[in-house]
Amino acid sequence: MSNTQIRTILEPARSIPVSVEYDVLVVGGGPAGITAALAAAEDGLRVGLIESRSFVGGNMTIGLPVLGFLGQKGNQIIDGLPEKFIQRLRRERDGASEHRPCPLHMGITLVEPEAVKTVALEMLTEAGVDVLFYTFFSDAIMDGDDIRGVIVESKSGRNAILAKVVLDCSGDADVAFRAGVPTEKGNAQGGMQPPTLMFCLAGVDTDALRMSIANAPPQARTYLTDFIPAEYFGQNHQFIVVGLRELMAKAKEERGLKIPNERTIIITGLKKGEVWINMTRVKGTDGTDARSLTKGEIEGRAQIDDIVTYLVNYVPGFEKAYFTKTAPFIGIRETRRIVGRYVMTQDDVLACKHFDDAIAVASYPIDIHRPADDGCTLIWCGDCYDIPFGSLVPQKVRNLLVAGRSISATHEAMGAIRVMATCMAMGEAAGRAAKMSVRSNRAVADIDVEELRRQQLEHGVYLRNPDGTRALPGGRSAAA
Numbered sequence: 001m002s003n004t005q006i007r008t009i010l011e012p013a014r015s016i017p018v019s020v021e022y023d024v025l026v027v028g029g030g031p032a033g034i035t036a037a038l039a040a041a042e043d044g045l046r047v048g049l050i051e052s053r054s055f056v057g058g059n060m061t062i063g064l065p066v067l068g069f070l071g072q073k074g075n076q077i078i079d080g081l082p083e084k085f086i087q088r089l090r091r092e093r094d095g096a097s098e099h100r101p102c103p104l105h106m107g108i109t110l111v112e113p114e115a116v117k118t119v120a121l122e123m124l125t126e127a128g129v130d131v132l133f134y135t136f137f138s139d140a141i142m143d144g145d146d147i148r149g150v151i152v153e154s155k156s157g158r159n160a161i162l163a164k165v166v167l168d169c170s171g172d173a174d175v176a177f178r179a180g181v182p183t184e185k186g187n188a189q190g191g192m193q194p195p196t197l198m199f200c201l202a203g204v205d206t207d208a209l210r211m212s213i214a215n216a217p218p219q220a221r222t223y224l225t226d227f228i229p230a231e232y233f234g235q236n237h238q239f240i241v242v243g244l245r246e247l248m249a250k251a252k253e254e255r256g257l258k259i260p261n262e263r264t265i266i267i268t269g270l271k272k273g274e275v276w277i278n279m280t281r282v283k284g285t286d287g288t289d290a291r292s293l294t295k296g297e298i299e300g301r302a303q304i305d306d307i308v309t310y311l312v313n314y315v316p317g318f319e320k321a322y323f324t325k326t327a328p329f330i331g332i333r334e335t336r337r338i339v340g341r342y343v344m345t346q347d348d349v350l351a352c353k354h355f356d357d358a359i360a361v362a363s364y365p366i367d368i369h370r371p372a373d374d375g376c377t378l379i380w381c382g383d384c385y386d387i388p389f390g391s392l393v394p395q396k397v398r399n400l401l402v403a404g405r406s407i408s409a410t411h412e413a414m415g416a417i418r419v420m421a422t423c424m425a426m427g428e429a430a431g432r433a434a435k436m437s438v439r440s441n442r443a444v445a446d447i448d449v450e451e452l453r454r455q456q457l458e459h460g461v462y463l464r465n466p467d468g469t470r471a472l473p474g475g476r477s478a479a480a
């Protein structure tokens with residue numbers, strides 16, 4: 001019998017074991033989930049973190065630099081736990097670069113994926129967080145509008161995990177969706193940003209690459225990058241190249257290469273001669289659908305050979321380059337977003353909006369890999385904008401928060417708030433809010449946000465005063 005003939009089956013009701021009970025359960029161990037669990041556990045609560053993979057780090061393990069630490073005015077606007085994490089990566093494992101200014105991305109912080117996995121796990125276990133790998137969230141246990149815990153699937157079978165507060169850091173709003181929270185996907189046409197299977201090359205002469213851009217005569221437009229002046233590459237040995245459009249167009253024409261991207265995107269790694277390539281692109285993939293995700297992996301992988309052919313034969317510095325590995329999974333830029341207490345919009349981002357309930361500050365531009373074509377839309381606001389607590393609070397369920405790329409924002413605003421430093425900052429706020437909820441015996445949606453902001457400041461989180469200056473504990477200010 002083929003699958004198409006089977007419409008539904010009736011799954012018999014059954015008792016399943018409650019495997020463990022926590023004060024706070026974090027679902028998903030990506031950038032948001034790591035800091036959420038660390039903050040929730042900071043004064044001794046029972047905190048669990050479930051992760052479907054065999055490591056924590058989420059998209060921070062696929063060869064991407066962390067964006068978002070520096071603002072559009074060059075100042076550091078993410079501090080607190082995310083900064084502690086980066087400092088430890090740098091100090092103990094040579095696993096992170098400085099926060100380097102970049103004219104297009106504002107700030108780039110290169111990280112070593114294996115070091116991310118190790119250091120994040122060390123920090124979580126030292127903090128007493130009970131990490132459970134190979135464990136897939138599959139359903140929410142509801143009691144009216146309260147979430148009492150989750151159903152998970154693993155090699156151990158189907159289990160229940162109970163918790164007073166649940167933090168959805170799945171990136172896909174999996175928990176919120178199953179709990180009945182309204183969610184949205186994509187732009188007005190339902191189109192979502194396409195995913196990318198990242199891959200790594202070694203043997204690249206990155207100095208030859210950067211100097212060919214820095215020294216290219218103005219008429220040699222083939223080495224032109226998007227928004228980043230050529231001189232930048234003369235001064236920086238760790239960088240992202242975005243552009244080389246004419247060069248790629250030439251390669252496509254001469255060799256008939258199939259590369260569904262207008263731009264070359266090369267990210268230097270921390271190891272000498274290593275670069276990560278952010279150029280595969282699989283339009284129409286839905287990261288919440290296993291069949292579609294599988295198709296994305298197949299098509300993403302199939303695109304790699306032509307991209308390597310282009311790089312090795314056309315891009316300076318790649319003459320001796322060779323393929324080493326793909327990322328452990330295709331990187332998903334966009335899926336569900338909750339519709340929460342407040343929906344962040346493009347106007348909020350572009351107006352550099354201040355919110356009285358701000359729990360983090362961000363500055364990354366709106367950066368949308370357009371769902372329907374091979375291009376990208378970038379819009380800068382000139383400064384910073386706040387992330388309000390209300391965008392982490394889902395409608396309907398009061399003891400659940402969402403942190404990371406699936407908070408309550410429009411498709412356009414999500415294109416800005418999605419970068420990893422910002423996601424870590426949201427996670428820290430969500431974890432601290434969950435801790436306050438358990439300690440005060442109030443639903444997390446109803447916590448005292450002023451008190452949360454006060455605690456955030458005490459833990460070194462970067463928040464702004466309405467005049468744009470940095471807010472400090474005790475109502476003090478610093479220069480913006």
Ligand SMILES: Cc1cc2nc3c(=O)[nH]c(=O)nc-3n(C[C@H](O)[C@H](O)[C@H](O)COP(=O)(O)OP(=O)(O)OC[C@H]3O[C@@H](n4cnc5c(N)ncnc54)[C@H](O)[C@@H]3O)c2cc1C
Pocket residue numbers: 027028029030031032033050051052053056057058059060064065066067068135136137138169170171172174195196197278330331332333403404405406418419420421423
């Ligand atoms: C190709 C690509 C390029 C990007 N470039 C950059 C960049 O250069 N710099 C930057 O800062 N950001 C970049 N981003 C954006 C950024 O990586 C993400 O928006 C960010 O990682 C989101 O963080 P998160 O914690 O919300 O989710 P994720 O990083 O996706 O982490 C979610 C975690 O939850 C786990 N999980 C999911 N569902 C379940 C479940 N049901 N049960 C158990 N566990 C689950 C996942 O395994 C994962 O570990 C890029 C994204 C992509 C895809």
